[in-house]
Amino acid sequence: KNSREREGLSKTGFDARSLWLKRLWPSTQVHPLPPALPGVLPIIGHLHKGLTWSSNLFNFFKILSEDCVRQGGVTVFKLGPEIHYAITDPQDALTAAKSCLRRHYVFDFVKVWQGDSIGTSAGETWAYHRKLLNPAFSLPVIHGFLDVFNSQAKKLINEVEPFDGKGLFDHRPHFLRNNFETLCATTFGIDAIREKQHEQYLQSAYKIINIFKDKLFKFWLQIDFIYKLTGYKKEEDQLVKNLHSLTKAVLEKKRIAKENEVLPDTEANTSGLKYKAFLDLLIDLSADGVFTEKQIREQTEIILTTGFETTSTQLTFTMLLLGAHPDVQEKLYQELLEVLGPERDVGKYDLNKLIYTNAVVMESLRVFPIIPFVLRCIDQDVKLKNYTMNAGSYCIIFPLIPNVSAKDKKGDQFRPERWLNDDSCSSQDFAAFGLGKRSCIGKTYAMTAMKVMLAHFIRRYRVRADMSQLQLSADFVLKPVSGHEISIERRHSSSAL
Numbered sequence: 001k002n003s004r005e006r007e008g009l010s011k012t013g014f015d016a017r018s019l020w021l022k023r024l025w026p027s028t029q030v031h032p033l034p035p036a037l038p039g040v041l042p043i044i045g046h047l048h049k050g051l052t053w054s055s056n057l058f059n060f061f062k063i064l065s066e067d068c069v070r071q072g073g074v075t076v077f078k079l080g081p082e083i084h085y086a087i088t089d090p091q092d093a094l095t096a097a098k099s100c101l102r103r104h105y106v107f108d109f110v111k112v113w114q115g116d117s118i119g120t121s122a123g124e125t126w127a128y129h130r131k132l133l134n135p136a137f138s139l140p141v142i143h144g145f146l147d148v149f150n151s152q153a154k155k156l157i158n159e160v161e162p163f164d165g166k167g168l169f170d171h172r173p174h175f176l177r178n179n180f181e182t183l184c185a186t187t188f189g190i191d192a193i194r195e196k197q198h199e200q201y202l203q204s205a206y207k208i209i210n211i212f213k214d215k216l217f218k219f220w221l222q223i224d225f226i227y228k229l230t231g232y233k234k235e236e237d238q239l240v241k242n243l244h245s246l247t248k249a250v251l252e253k254k255r256i257a258k259e260n261e262v263l264p265d266t267e268a269n270t271s272g273l274k275y276k277a278f279l280d281l282l283i284d285l286s287a288d289g290v291f292t293e294k295q296i297r298e299q300t301e302i303i304l305t306t307g308f309e310t311t312s313t314q315l316t317f318t319m320l321l322l323g324a325h326p327d328v329q330e331k332l333y334q335e336l337l338e339v340l341g342p343e344r345d346v347g348k349y350d351l352n353k354l355i356y357t358n359a360v361v362m363e364s365l366r367v368f369p370i371i372p373f374v375l376r377c378i379d380q381d382v383k384l385k386n387y388t389m390n391a392g393s394y395c396i397i398f399p400l401i402p403n404v405s406a407k408d409k410k411g412d413q414f415r416p417e418r419w420l421n422d423d424s425c426s427s428q429d430f431a432a433f434g435l436g437k438r439s440c441i442g443k444t445y446a447m448t449a450m451k452v453m454l455a456h457f458i459r460r461y462r463v464r465a466d467m468s469q470l471q472l473s474a475d476f477v478l479k480p481v482s483g484h485e486i487s488i489e490r491r492h493s494s495s496a497l
């Protein structure tokens, strides 16, 4: 309905951005609101604060989530007359995520880049496409990627060999490149695009996300002619062009690969397996008339955006945590030796045996949830434990961000053992992949890829790190800015830490 509404407006000369007019109209609040974030003013609400928030989103999340915890798990902030409910309470977070499936209007801004992909679309379109694409991320498909995951992990540990015993280095770019190649070889079924195109892609993505963020808080930018006049539109157009060039390169490479029957040149390619990886599935579905070429590009775009920075950033954090917690690293190492021995690849039957490894990854996701919040529209009244959220409002759900804020306060924050005792953590506590029907489609892919990478890395190297200088930023994805470097020392399989 939302997109039809948008199309209707386009015909009259307005576009999606003009919806700000509608949004600024005060809506009736039938149900009483929870306490507001401090600093609310009449009419403008928290808009004056928005200007500071937009320049430091991480700080905003911290303030908002800490306040939310203090208020008992639910609070509101107002951008003019727009009500945004903030939720940290795990049970309310689950209720909200399950009841509100439509993404926040900020995702309408994202459509210039991603069109109606499964990440941005709504209603029946989203439900239908998600159902069609779910099988491409199912367990048998992911098991079929294990050879690639193993060979890519081995490639990475060889690549970082020059840093062995040489002190601190920034491991993030290595994980980024490697995970990008892995994504190409698995979900896209192509050789990696070897130039630094993935880095340019990320730089353009960060820049365009900043523009969308400005547009959210500086609401006047949502007026078309101001957006153009201030030069934002021109910059946005250029960035969209840059972003689309990588997608085009991926699709072109796939076309050539299909024509020539060229398969990925990773040590073990994914041929001969009875599954359809993401891009092959899309192409097959387009042959059946389900997806147009434009839709193939849009769905590929969302997987490029979500499929490699996520896992590599999470691995960056995991290495840092392991380096700073030698006791946890030792336990992990011992499990890896017991299950796999010093050299063996991870096979599908090993995954269930790597219990502590799994707990380490889950705990890393709990301590540093790289997508720390989810933004949704409230299309109908939603009953929470103590409040009812009014239809026509928005919600920002972040059950995990209090962990990030509390990091300095609790010395024992990184404790994988909490996941070994079923009573101590509920599934709601593991919300790093989102909650409910619209949670992450790539969860199994990500968990498996990360475990395989850890299995090879930690058997090869002893990692050291000091987290005391860590600086974070959050431009929608939580990432380290500085103080995240690690040092590595090659192990001899029998040595202790």
Ligand code: HEM
Pocket (backbone or CB within 6 Å): 097, 118, 119, 120, 130, 187, 302, 303, 306, 307, 308, 310, 311, 314, 365, 369, 370, 371, 374, 431, 432, 433, 434, 435, 438, 439, 440, 441, 442, 443, 445, 446
């Ligand atoms: C550590 C790794 C990852 C984390 C923590 C993560 C987390 C998330 C979260 C929190 C969401 C939002 C869920 C919601 O709205 O409730 C999401 C959505 C999504 N993720 Fe992931 N993700 C990861 C890796 C991946 C990978 C590897 C892929 C693809 C290969 C992927 C594809 C997607 C897509 C397509 C969506 C949108 C789903 C929809 O709207 O239906 N993610 N992810």
